[in-house]
Amino acid sequence: MTSLAARLRYVLRRALDATVRSPVVSAVATVTLAVSLFLTGLFAAGLHAGEALLAAWAGEVRISIDVDPAVDLQAARAAAAALAPGLAVEAVPAAEALRRFREALGPDAALADGLGPDVVPPTIELRAPGLRLERARALSERLRAVPGARGVDYGGAELEALERALRTLRRVGALVLAALALGTAVLVGNTLRLGVFARRDELEILRLVGATGAFVRAPFLVEGLAQGLLGGAAAAGALAALAAAAAPRLLSALALAAPLAGRDLVPLSLAVSLVLGGGLLGLAASALAVSREGTRH
Amino acid sequence: MLQLLKVTKRYPGEKPSIDGVTLALRKGEFAFLTGPSGAGKSTLMRLVVAAERPTSGKVLVLGRDVSRTSARQVPYLRRAMGVVFQDFKLLTHRTAAENIAAPLEVRGVPRSEVRRRVEKALRGVGLELKGDKFPPALSGGEQQRVAVARALVGDPALLLADEPTGNLDPERTLEVMELLHAAHARGTTVLVATHDRSLLERFTRRVIALDAGRVVSDGLGLPRGAPA
Numbered sequence: 001m002t003s004l005a006a007r008l009r010y011v012l013r014r015a016l017d018a019t020v021r022s023p024v025v026s027a028v029a030t031v032t033l034a035v036s037l038f039l040t041g042l043f044a045a046g047l048h049a050g051e052a053l054l055a056a057w058a059g060e061v062r063i064s065i066d067v068d069p070a071v072d073l074q075a076a077r078a079a080a081a082a083l084a085p086g087l088a089v090e091a092v093p094a095a096e097a098l099r100r101f102r103e104a105l106g107p108d109a110a111l112a113d114g115l116g117p118d119v120v121p122p123t124i125e126l127r128a129p130g131l132r133l134e135r136a137r138a139l140s141e142r143l144r145a146v147p148g149a150r151g152v153d154y155g156g157a158e159l160e161a162l163e164r165a166l167r168t169l170r171r172v173g174a175l176v177l178a179a180l181a182l183g184t185a186v187l188v189g190n191t192l193r194l195g196v197f198a199r200r201d202e203l204e205i206l207r208l209v210g211a212t213g214a215f216v217r218a219p220f221l222v223e224g225l226a227q228g229l230l231g232g233a234a235a236a237g238a239l240a241a242l243a244a245a246a247a248p249r250l251l252s253a254l255a256l257a258a259p260l261a262g263r264d265l266v267p268l269s270l271a272v273s274l275v276l277g278g279g280l281l282g283l284a285a286s287a288l289a290v291s292r293e294g295t296r297h
Numbered sequence: 298m299l300q301l302l303k304v305t306k307r308y309p310g311e312k313p314s315i316d317g318v319t320l321a322l323r324k325g326e327f328a329f330l331t332g333p334s335g336a337g338k339s340t341l342m343r344l345v346v347a348a349e350r351p352t353s354g355k356v357l358v359l360g361r362d363v364s365r366t367s368a369r370q371v372p373y374l375r376r377a378m379g380v381v382f383q384d385f386k387l388l389t390h391r392t393a394a395e396n397i398a399a400p401l402e403v404r405g406v407p408r409s410e411v412r413r414r415v416e417k418a419l420r421g422v423g424l425e426l427k428g429d430k431f432p433p434a435l436s437g438g439e440q441q442r443v444a445v446a447r448a449l450v451g452d453p454a455l456l457l458a459d460e461p462t463g464n465l466d467p468e469r470t471l472e473v474m475e476l477l478h479a480a481h482a483r484g485t486t487v488l489v490a491t492h493d494r495s496l497l498e499r500f501t502r503r504v505i506a507l508d509a510g511r512v513v514s515d516g517l518g519l520p521r522g523a524p525a
Contacts, residue, residue, distance in 0.1 A: 004405070006402070006405050006406065006407050006408055006411075007402075007405045009408070010402050017390075021390060201386075202388055204386075205386050205387075205388060205399070206399065206403060207372070207375075208346065208348075208375065208380055208386070209375070209380075209399050209400040209403055209447065209451075210372045210373070210375040210376035210400055210403050210404065210451075211372060211403040212369075212372045212403070213368075213369075213372075215372075215403055
């Protein structure tokens with residue numbers, strides 16, 4: 001066995017030994033990491049679901065141009081098609097527009113009685129599947145040039161409100177996540193420091209028999225990494241369980257959330273990120289806890 | 298092997314613990330370091346193992362200036378030494394064999410080699426049947442023998458023993474002293490700090506006497522009237 005393998009084996013054995021000998025410290029550190037990562041995951045899952053919804057809704061972008069009834073509808077359609085190459089463009093005469101309006105009103109269709117082309121004008125409808133919001137906005141601006149166009153609507157108000165909210169959430173989220181990660185690292189670092197303190201005699205003896213700072217620190221780092229990975233896995237598992245339990249109710253309660261699939265709530269990438277992030281956080285916390293051990297004589 | 302050149306160690310607001318000490322220990326020599334409590338014996342030992350740095354002067358071990366050794370190099374310097382303490386300083390959750398193995402493990406010695414050398418060290422201190430015992434299950438004398446075995450397992454050039462018999466009865470004291478003499482007989486340089494006058498009288502060796510941080514005598518055997 002090489003010297004490196006002997007050292008590695010020693011470090012792993014000591015990390016396991018320390019975990020077994022200090023189960024309370026290990027459990028507290030792991031649970032703290034798991035709770036922190038769960039909260040982080042919950043926030044990230046919410047953000048991700050919002051983005052998935054936005055993408056789903058944006059995928060159904062319909063741009064509607066109200067056209068002056070006096071203008072040649074087919075000529076307006078051709079102009080719109082020229083401005084939006086590749087998109088499905090439909091000319092909807094006033095009568096058809098009114099019929100669709102009645103249909104949209106459903107049981108209140110009677111409200112549309114007596115309305116004429118002045119109120120429900122002929123329209124040009126464009127379907128833009130998968131069009132991003134900013135492109136839909138730009139295209140709508142261009143379509144104002146269609147002859148006889150009175151107004152262009154792409155349902156942007158709701159989407160923009162959602163996008164604004166998500167943008168704010170992303171910014172706040174980045175700050176919250178950074179603060180949460182730092183707080184967790186300090187909290188877990190202090191918890192692990194208790195473990196280091198409890199083993200100060202052992203560390204002193206190891207230093208006296210010639211252990212390097214890295215040799216002294218390594219088992220603690222491995223311990224922190226393992227606790228972080230375990231905490232991350234627990235957080236991912238709890239999130240997945242929560243999503244499995246709550247998703248059906250959420251999807252049935254909110255019609256707007258219908259485009260969401262279960263995997264949108266806790267995607268695999270989020271679960272993997274939580275586990276790996278947990279490992280990194282545990283590593284950082286244990287590095288913080290044993291930072292002084294490398295410089296002591 | 299070991300040289301102290303005008304070494305002074307002063308803690309803030311206190312009188313010097315070590316005050317201008319100059320002494321040398323040749324390769325293969327056996328010496329006692331004695332003096333009353335507070336004379337500076339333990340401080341001197343700590344300076345030699347680089348647990349402290351001198352306020353002034355030089356501490357040379359194997360020709361290397363300990364006081365100028367970087368923190369990164371200190372562990373490698375310590376591997377050339379074995380240290381035995383009055384309170385044994387054993388890891389209570391590790392077996393006797395695991396305690397003895399520690400200096401080898403920190404060096405990354407392969408497992409089979411560790412096992413072989415630990416068995417030899419256990420035989421050397423007469424504890425071959427107690428390798429799997431944890432320190433609390435051993436007597437004080439046995440614990441100190443484990444500590445001596447741990448200090449010697451890495452074949453150190455210099456063995457430092459700080460009051461190694463301070464917690465032992467006379468019979469166990471002799472056993473431990475025999476182990477230290479056996480190590481000396483194999484060529485190890487040995488420095489034993491003790492305030493046990495009976496040891497100094499029983500073994501006619503070089504005795505360096507400290508008082509108030511200064512060397513007050515240095516010669517074969519304990520001079521009449523010297524503090525101990």
